[in-house]
Amino acid sequence: MKIAIAQINPIIGDLSGNAQKILEMSQQAASENVRLLLTPELSICGYPPRDLLVNPSFVEAMDKTLHKLAKDLPANLAVLVGTVVKNSQAHITGEKNLFNSIALLENGKIQQFFHKRLLPNYDVFDEKRYFEPGLQANYFKLDDFNIGVTICEDLWNDEEFWGKRSYAVNPIADLGNLGVDLIVNLSASPYTVGKQHLREAMLKHSAVNFQQPIIYTNQVGGDDDLIFDGRSFALNKQGEIVCRAKGFISDFLTVEFNSNKQDLELGHVSPVYEYEDEEIWNALVLGVKDYVEKCRFSKVLLGLSGGVDSALVAAIATAALGKENVIGVLMPSPYSSEHSISDALALAASLDIQTQILPIGELMQSFDKSLYELFAGTEFGIAEENLQSRIRGNLLMAISNKFGYLLLSTGNKSEVAVGYCTLYGDMNGGLSVIADVPKTRVYSLCKWLNSHQQKEVIPENILTKAPSAELKPGQVDQDSLPPYEILDDILDRLIHQHQSAAEIITAGHEPAIVDRVLQLLSRAEFKRRQAAPGLKITDRAFGTGWRMPIASSWSALRNIGV
Ligand SMILES: NC(=O)c1ccc[n+]([C@@H]2O[C@H](COP(=O)([O-])OP(=O)(O)OC[C@H]3O[C@@H](n4cnc5c(N)ncnc54)[C@H](O)[C@@H]3O)[C@@H](O)[C@H]2O)c1
Ligand SMILES: Nc1ncnc2c1ncn2[C@@H]1O[C@H](COP(=O)(O)O)[C@@H](O)[C@H]1O
Numbered sequence: 001m002k003i004a005i006a007q008i009n010p011i012i013g014d015l016s017g018n019a020q021k022i023l024e025m026s027q028q029a030a031s032e033n034v035r036l037l038l039t040p041e042l043s044i045c046g047y048p049p050r051d052l053l054v055n056p057s058f059v060e061a062m063d064k065t066l067h068k069l070a071k072d073l074p075a076n077l078a079v080l081v082g083t084v085v086k087n088s089q090a091h092i093t094g095e096k097n098l099f100n101s102i103a104l105l106e107n108g109k110i111q112q113f114f115h116k117r118l119l120p121n122y123d124v125f126d127e128k129r130y131f132e133p134g135l136q137a138n139y140f141k142l143d144d145f146n147i148g149v150t151i152c153e154d155l156w157n158d159e160e161f162w163g164k165r166s167y168a169v170n171p172i173a174d175l176g177n178l179g180v181d182l183i184v185n186l187s188a189s190p191y192t193v194g195k196q197h198l199r200e201a202m203l204k205h206s207a208v209n210f211q212q213p214i215i216y217t218n219q220v221g222g223d224d225d226l227i228f229d230g231r232s233f234a235l236n237k238q239g240e241i242v243c244r245a246k247g248f249i250s251d252f253l254t255v256e257f258n259s260n261k262q263d264l265e266l267g268h269v270s271p272v273y274e275y276e277d278e279e280i281w282n283a284l285v286l287g288v289k290d291y292v293e294k295c296r297f298s299k300v301l302l303g304l305s306g307g308v309d310s311a312l313v314a315a316i317a318t319a320a321l322g323k324e325n326v327i328g329v330l331m332p333s334p335y336s337s338e339h340s341i342s343d344a345l346a347l348a349a350s351l352d353i354q355t356q357i358l359p360i361g362e363l364m365q366s367f368d369k370s371l372y373e374l375f376a377g378t379e380f381g382i383a384e385e386n387l388q389s390r391i392r393g394n395l396l397m398a399i400s401n402k403f404g405y406l407l408l409s410t411g412n413k414s415e416v417a418v419g420y421c422t423l424y425g426d427m428n429g430g431l432s433v434i435a436d437v438p439k440t441r442v443y444s445l446c447k448w449l450n451s452h453q454q455k456e457v458i459p460e461n462i463l464t465k466a467p468s469a470e471l472k473p474g475q476v477d478q479d480s481l482p483p484y485e486i487l488d489d490i491l492d493r494l495i496h497q498h499q500s501a502a503e504i505i506t507a508g509h510e511p512a513i514v515d516r517v518l519q520l521l522s523r524a525e526f527k528r529r530q531a532a533p534g535l536k537i538t539d540r541a542f543g544t545g546w547r548m549p550i551a552s553s554w555s556a557l558r559n560i561g562v
């Protein structure tokens, strides 16, 4: 029996467009004699639909679209489509309105529904807000085969693999006990660095442990802050990868279930990325492309300072949207160095993007004049420094408004973590492209890009000079922050490894620096809450999965031993 994976890139809420994508892959499947086609979790509406699900008319429209799709599908093809189903018991107190389900479509009809049993509710996942868990093992008979159906998180509870049990039920063990021939998993699993390795290792363990071939179908595409990497794959009973779809792009691939061997045959296996930098680059390019296109923009703009952050964002945007759709705006102030202008121009020439030069000296003088009396007798300080950033932010938003271009924010994760950025200034923008990329990774991505393209896409001078906001003469970032290698290590331990200050100090960091970073991290929460959505590439980004209080003094507690 031939089975196909439809690794589609749905647009959230575009029900007819998503159905059309499924239909097109169904027609391709039918032309290749496929018997069963798999699509991702919630493929009819795209994942995550969030509070669109609270609207009954949205749910009704999904139902109508699904019935129409069932009628349009080619004959002799069964298709599994992700949808929601109303919970008929929902009138009972405490029960929710919906199930996160899979519909089996065949012979012009919806034949059966399967409900997701394990509902993720951590990090960016919030499924208990909408869904009630399914209570039964899910499987169906297709020709002579029993096919077990699981939905994303249903397979993330392999107790032996994790060394702990996260949920009381284990859908894969239930299906193993029922003796199904094959398990399919329909997922919408967001990208984080190294996640594919984890998925494959986890499902390899499950395949071997339960002696079940598994076909894993993932969504692809950018959805606000989330990037879905695709890379759907299948494993035979020995846990060997027998096929893998491409990463960060829609794909269609088939795999043969051999009824004699009761196992999957070897098919097409797309390669994995060799370098993390390459993988992250591809993720960010897709994240920008899909955010811009799905929000119906065509062009973007950004401030080009001659620094490394804006250089990387410009390069990502150019790869995502094409050089004719990226506009770099240079806004030198009296404090800008000569090289900041020449470096920005060299970068623009290397990417072959358009530039505009808008000097801000006169605007700064005009602001100073207006504030002269009010500020008389005070020292030049943060207020004056930030004016430059805010003048630039205003000019960029004026261009955005006038021409309908989306402004890209350029702050990296290290800066966003410690609040080294100006509200309503360089934090302006609709999408924060590298907000989850620490500064040390910004450099490694640029270096990877140059070596991958075998030319200086990012001019060498941008990579070797000291990072500087140039908000006053001779200023460099390291006047106010620890060296980025140290800052990033401390932040990684705090944010990703959940280490206490005491553990970080034991690891060799200076107590005063650790204290300061803790305070800066906590104090900058108000800024992050007002920031543009940032593309998520790590397991802990400052986005929908980060829910910190603003009015809090927790970080000050190190000295009493917590
Ligand atoms: N703009 C740039 O390009 C850039 C680059 C690198 C570093 N920096 C650095 O970033 C810093 C920016 O200065 P900043 O952070 O003082 O200016 P800011 O204006 O970004 O933030 C301070 C302002 O935020 C508000 N605020 C403070 N606490 C708040 C809270 N809990 N809730 C809500 N609002 C609150 C207040 O209005 C306060 O004046 C400076 O250290 C600057 O050197 C800026
Ligand atoms: N001189 C500048 N021209 C254009 N855009 C600029 C300039 N200086 C800063 N910017 C923008 O602001 C962010 C943050 O700057 P830092 O150097 O990190 O302070 C930068 O990426 C540009 O987009």
Ligand SMILES: N[C@@H](CCC(=O)O)C(=O)O
Pocket (backbone or CB within 6 Å): 041, 120, 125, 151, 152, 153, 154, 156, 187, 188, 189, 190
């Ligand atoms: N743990 C899964 C959950 C996804 C889901 O159920 O949507 C993941 O991160 O991919």
Ligand SMILES: O=P(O)(O)OP(=O)(O)O
Pocket (backbone or CB within 6 Å): 305, 306, 307, 308, 309, 310, 311, 410, 466, 467, 468, 469
């Ligand atoms: O934000 P940029 O581009 O100015 O980078 P840097 O902060 O390294 O100068």
